[in-house]
Amino acid sequence: MNAYRGQPDAIRALVQPDRVHRDLYLSDELFALEQQHFFANTWNYLGHASQVPNAGDYLAVDIAGRPLLLVRQPDGSVRVFHNRCAHKGTKLVTDETGNTGKFFRCPYHAWTYKLDGAPLAIPLKSGYDGTQLQECESGQGLEALKHVAVYREFVFVRLGDVGPGFEDCMGEMLQSIDNMVDRSPEGRLTIAGGVLRNVIHCNWKMYLENINDTVHPMSTHESATQAAQALWAGQPADAPKPMAMEQILPFGSGYDFFDRMGGRIHANGHSVLGVNFSIHSNYAQLPEYEQAMRAAHGEERATQILQRSPQNSVLYPSLSVKGSPQAIRVIRPLAANRTLVEAWGFRVAGAPDLLFERTLSYNRLVFSPMSVVAHDDVHLFESMQQGLRAGHNEWVSLHRNFDAAELDPATPSSRNTNGTNELLMRNQFRAWVQFMTLGMEAAA
Amino acid sequence: MTGVGDMQAHEALAGFAAVEAALLDAGRFDDWLALFAEDGRYWVPLLGAAQADAQSHQSIALEDRLLLQLRIERLKNPRAHSQHPRSHCQHVLQPSFIEHADGGEARLRTPFIYVEARGEEQLMLAGTCRHSLVHTPAGWRMREKRIDLLNPGRAWPAIQLFP
Numbered sequence: 334m335n336a337y338r339g340q341p342d343a344i345r346a347l348v349q350p351d352r353v354h355r356d357l358y359l360s361d362e363l364f365a366l367e368q369q370h371f372f373a374n375t376w377n378y379l380g381h382a383s384q385v386p387n388a389g390d391y392l393a394v395d396i397a398g399r400p401l402l403l404v405r406q407p408d409g410s411v412r413v414f415h416n417r418c419a420h421k422g423t424k425l426v427t428d429e430t431g432n433t434g435k436f437f438r439c440p441y442h443a444w445t446y447k448l449d450g451a452p453l454a455i456p457l458k459s460g461y462d463g464t465q466l467q468e469c470e471s472g473q474g475l476e477a478l479k480h481v482a483v484y485r486e487f488v489f490v491r492l493g494d495v496g497p498g499f500e501d502c503m504g505e506m507l508q509s510i511d512n513m514v515d516r517s518p519e520g521r522l523t524i525a526g527g528v529l530r531n532v533i534h535c536n537w538k539m540y541l542e543n544i545n546d547t548v549h550p551m552s553t554h555e556s557a558t559q560a561a562q563a564l565w566a567g568q569p570a571d572a573p574k575p576m577a578m579e580q581i582l583p584f585g586s587g588y589d590f591f592d593r594m595g596g597r598i599h600a601n602g603h604s605v606l607g608v609n610f611s612i613h614s615n616y617a618q619l620p621e622y623e624q625a626m627r628a629a630h631g632e633e634r635a636t637q638i639l640q641r642s643p644q645n646s647v648l649y650p651s652l653s654v655k656g657s658p659q660a661i662r663v664i665r666p667l668a669a670n671r672t673l674v675e676a677w678g679f680r681v682a683g684a685p686d687l688l689f690e691r692t693l694s695y696n697r698l699v700f701s702p703m704s705v706v707a708h709d710d711v712h713l714f715e716s717m718q719q720g721l722r723a724g725h726n727e728w729v730s731l732h733r734n735f736d737a738a739e740l741d742p743a744t745p746s747s748r749n750t751n752g753t754n755e756l757l758m759r760n761q762f763r764a765w766v767q768f769m770t771l772g773m774e775a776a777a
Numbered sequence: 778m779t780g781v782g783d784m785q786a787h788e789a790l791a792g793f794a795a796v797e798a799a800l801l802d803a804g805r806f807d808d809w810l811a812l813f814a815e816d817g818r819y820w821v822p823l824l825g826a827a828q829a830d831a832q833s834h835q836s837i838a839l840e841d842r843l844l845l846q847l848r849i850e851r852l853k854n855p856r857a858h859s860q861h862p863r864s865h866c867q868h869v870l871q872p873s874f875i876e877h878a879d880g881g882e883a884r885l886r887t888p889f890i891y892v893e894a895r896g897e898e899q900l901m902l903a904g905t906c907r908h909s910l911v912h913t914p915a916g917w918r919m920r921e922k923r924i925d926l927l928n929p930g931r932a933w934p935a936i937q938l939f940p
Contacts, residue, residue: 712859
């Protein structure tokens with residue numbers, strides 16, 4: 334099957350102004366092209382620099398099928414390499430994290446590399462005299478990624494050489510990282526508590542769309558929210574809620590709530606859901622922490638930071654951020670019908686332990702493999718992945734609140750919408766076409 | 778332990794994990810919940826046996842009676858979409874090792890294999906269950922049921938019932 338390789342026009346035709354074709358989710362060929370083009374042209378979140386605090390610390394991560402290695406350098410900077418020995422391709426490390434000391438040593442034939450990737454030594458060196466090793470790729474040491482951005486310790490990479498620069502690509506979205514970091518009176522976050530990992534048998538785009546789907550909670554999560562409401566029934570409205578109830582009950586909010594929370598889109602597929610308020614807005618106040626925030630940032634700025642608590646900010650296509658609770662989700666596509674979703678949390682320097690407790694609690698209640706909220710999401714994603722194969726209707730509807738003015742180049746690319754507008758999803762797919770076909774040459 | 782009552786308590790203790798797991802396997806979740814002490818909790822640490830506490834590191838599950846009840850009530854709702862088709866589970870236990878038994882308190886350690894089946898899918902977990910029990914007039918009750926999974930940090934599909 335070769336319906337899309339070298340056929341950028343056929344790919345563009347899959348995304349109509351108000352609907353998208355099912356091949357976007359089902360086609361193995363499109364997934365292979367995404368690995369080659371889309372994920373090479375976009376900025377993908379790799380990890381957080383706090384995961385490699387000391388020189389020689391490494392973090393091994395696969396992005397778009399490429400094993401990568403984030404390494405802390407002796408001078409305090411970080412670098413990203415392809416995790417393969419220049420000799421025969423062995424992965425230099427197979428643990429997820431660790432410290433390699435002063436150099437990397439390939440376990441296969443003991444080729445060694447400095448932390449900056451430069452070749453250090455090769456056994457039987459004289460055997461290479463008069464050969465072309467020094468001149469070819471294999472003699473150059475570890476292959477460093479050319480396009481690495483470290484923004485307030487969040488590390489992003491772009492695998493390919495085309496595509497916009499990091500700041501151009503992210504634009505105003507960097508405010509969602511700022512907000513998360515600025516919630517620390519000391520301006521510092523540390524990844525903490527480990528990672529909850531889920532494998533879901535659905536296409537990655539379904540998961541990413543759902544992060545912006547405000548109309549599903551009422552029906553999808555009905556069983557979980559009804560159970561929570563029934564258990565909490567009879568409590569006075571101002572009774573202090575256990576943290577879990579404080580976090581689960583807002584999932585039962587109605588369409589009106591989600592519509593009024595508002596959304597915002599940006600160029601390149603990014604979005605913020607809940608620009609006015611969100612299910613995270615009414616967590617109990619913490620006077621001492623707020624005092625520390627005012628001392629660090631001043632009254633006005635502290636209020637600004639603390640009042641901003643969107644539901645989700647999507648740094649398309651790999652990262653979804655919640656400033657409060659301090660939690661991120663990382664989306665790692667594995668196959669057309671298989672997606673890895675990771676939920677990480679942060680400790681906030683200078684903030685009370687309760688903030689970290691909220692982070693742990695939220696991720697566990699909503700993003701754990703045992704989450705009763707996620708069970709229904711996962712079931713429905715997997716159900717769509719199967720159901721989409723059926724019938725003559727080859728299209729997925731994204732019509733809600735469609736307005737032809739969206740397509741007018743004169744319409745600002747950054748703008749606010751009502752919270753239930755499917756524009757946030759249409760915006761993702763328009764960016765998908767853009768990054769997928771960027772630099773793709775049509776076959777002759 | 779010398780008296781007849783003590784003997785019975787000891788037998789109940791040695792068989793506790795099997796009785797408790799059988800309730801889960803039979804889908805008798807309300808009866809299972811009744812085996813928890815008022816302050817009881819169900820805990821699946823993300824680091825498995827290596828995890829010291831539930832505050833400094835994430836857990837796959839950490840539930841008091843309120844959250845366990847929420848989970849059980851949800852399973853009764855016909856609109857628990859992920860339960861169409863329903864999940865069923867089977868615990869396969871080794872005999873419990875009684876780590877500690879002192880008057881009204883006891884600790885058990887029970888290696889297990891857990892299978893959760895739903896439709897065409899089947900998930901298998903291995904690990905060790907650690908019960909902290911307290912003796913009450915109604916019998917032994919769980920202060921904590923801790924599940925130390927083998928390789929808990931890997932990516933899991935949905936685990937919908939109770940290992």
